[in-house]
Amino acid sequence: MSADPDALDGFDAFDAFDYLATMVGIGAADGRCLFVNSTLENLIGQSRRTLRRGSVFDWLVDSARLRETLASVVNGEVSCGRFDGVLKRPASLGPAADLPVHVIVSQMDHAERVLIELIEVEQQTRLDREERAHGLAQANKELVRNLAHEIKNPLGGIRGAAQLLAMDVQSKELTEYTQVIIHEADRLQALVDRLLAPHRRPHVVGDVNIHEICERVRSLVMAEYPRGLTVERDYDTSIPEFRGDREQLIQAVLNIAHNATQALAERIAAGDAEIVLRTRVARQVTFGRKRFRLALELHIQDNGPGVPEAIRDRIFHPLVSGRENGSGLGLTLAQTFVQQHQGTIECDSVPGRTVFKLLIPLP
Structure with a gap:
C-alpha cells in the first residue's frame, strides 16, 4: 500500500476496505482512529465520523492488549501482533451484544500508522x-x-x-x-x-416507508394496551424508501410486536413494560450468503422474560410456540414475508432483553 497519508481525508486509497466482510481500521501511533471500513462501522454501532473522533482503544472492552500490541508494531519490535478480545457494542443492545473477535495489528508503509483487523470468532x-x-x-x-x-x-x-x-x-x-x-x-x-x-396472497409492490409501517404497528399496539406499556421510537429518518409489499411488512412487524406484548403480560400488569422500535442503515452486510451494499435494520426490542431456551433455536419453525394457547404461526409468517423481500429475521434473547432484527436490502 503506497497511499499518501493525506489521502485519508478522502479515503480514496482505502475504498476497497469497504468491500471486505471483516472489520478493518487504521490507527495512529497514539491510538487516534484514522479510518474504519463499513463493516466495522456497522458492527460497532457508531458512524464513521464519530469513530474518527475517538481512539481505537475505545473499541475493545479491555484495551490493554491492543495498547501493548500497537506499541510493539509501531516501534518495530514485531511486524504483526495477534490476540483475542471483545468488541464493545451499543449499550442499548445489552451486555450480550459484545462481540468476541480475533484482533490482528499489522505494520503499514507509513511508520506512524497500523492496520487493525478484527475477525468475528463466530462469523463462520x-x-x-x-x-x-x-x-x-x-x-x-x-x-x-x-x-x-x-x-x-x-x-x-x-x-x-x-x-x-x-x-x-x-x-x-x-x-x-x-x-x-x-x-x-x-x-x-x-x-x-x-x-x-x-x-x-398477491404481492402489492410499491414504495415502502419503514417508519410509516412502524407507526402503524405502534398505534395498533398502543390501542390494545393503553396502560402499562410504553412503545419507544428510535428512528434513523435518513433511511430511504424501498420497493415492497406494505401490508405484508406491517403484518410481519405486527406479529413480532404481538408476541412481545404477550411475553410482557406480567410487566404490563406491573406498569413497566417497554417495546423499542429502532431503525438503522447497515452498510456492506452479508446475510443469506449474499452481500448487500445497504440494508435496513429494524430492531423490535422488549424487556420481557426472553424466549424460552428450549425453543430458542426453533422459534421460526411452524407450530412452535412458547405459549400454551399459541398457534406457533406468527413468527413463521413474519419470516416468510421478510424472506419474500430478500431479507431475514434474527433473534437475540436473554432474560430482560429480547431483540428481533429484521434485515431487508435497500436500493
Missing part, C-alpha cells in the same frame, strides 16, 4: 447457521403448504357431512355434537388459511 458459525435456517425455512414452507392442501380437501367434506347430519337428526344432544364438528372444522379451516396465506 453464524453464516452456516443462517444458511441452515434459510434452507430449513424453505423446506418448512413446502411441507406446510403441502400439508395444508391435504387437510383442506377432506375438511370441507367433514363439515358438509356434519351440516347434513344436523338437518336430519332430531336429538338435541346429537345436534350439539354436529355443531362441535362444524365448529372444529371451521377452526381448522382458519388455521389452514393462515398456513396458505403467504403463498396465495
Whole structure:
C-alpha cells in the first residue's frame, strides 16, 4: 500500500476496505482512529465520523492488549501482533451484544500508522447457521403448504357431512355434537388459511416507508394496551424508501410486536413494560450468503422474560410456540414475508432483553 497519508481525508486509497466482510481500521501511533471500513462501522454501532473522533482503544472492552500490541508494531519490535478480545457494542443492545473477535495489528508503509483487523470468532458459525435456517425455512414452507392442501380437501367434506347430519337428526344432544364438528372444522379451516396465506396472497409492490409501517404497528399496539406499556421510537429518518409489499411488512412487524406484548403480560400488569422500535442503515452486510451494499435494520426490542431456551433455536419453525394457547404461526409468517423481500429475521434473547432484527436490502 503506497497511499499518501493525506489521502485519508478522502479515503480514496482505502475504498476497497469497504468491500471486505471483516472489520478493518487504521490507527495512529497514539491510538487516534484514522479510518474504519463499513463493516466495522456497522458492527460497532457508531458512524464513521464519530469513530474518527475517538481512539481505537475505545473499541475493545479491555484495551490493554491492543495498547501493548500497537506499541510493539509501531516501534518495530514485531511486524504483526495477534490476540483475542471483545468488541464493545451499543449499550442499548445489552451486555450480550459484545462481540468476541480475533484482533490482528499489522505494520503499514507509513511508520506512524497500523492496520487493525478484527475477525468475528463466530462469523463462520453464524453464516452456516443462517444458511441452515434459510434452507430449513424453505423446506418448512413446502411441507406446510403441502400439508395444508391435504387437510383442506377432506375438511370441507367433514363439515358438509356434519351440516347434513344436523338437518336430519332430531336429538338435541346429537345436534350439539354436529355443531362441535362444524365448529372444529371451521377452526381448522382458519388455521389452514393462515398456513396458505403467504403463498396465495398477491404481492402489492410499491414504495415502502419503514417508519410509516412502524407507526402503524405502534398505534395498533398502543390501542390494545393503553396502560402499562410504553412503545419507544428510535428512528434513523435518513433511511430511504424501498420497493415492497406494505401490508405484508406491517403484518410481519405486527406479529413480532404481538408476541412481545404477550411475553410482557406480567410487566404490563406491573406498569413497566417497554417495546423499542429502532431503525438503522447497515452498510456492506452479508446475510443469506449474499452481500448487500445497504440494508435496513429494524430492531423490535422488549424487556420481557426472553424466549424460552428450549425453543430458542426453533422459534421460526411452524407450530412452535412458547405459549400454551399459541398457534406457533406468527413468527413463521413474519419470516416468510421478510424472506419474500430478500431479507431475514434474527433473534437475540436473554432474560430482560429480547431483540428481533429484521434485515431487508435497500436500493
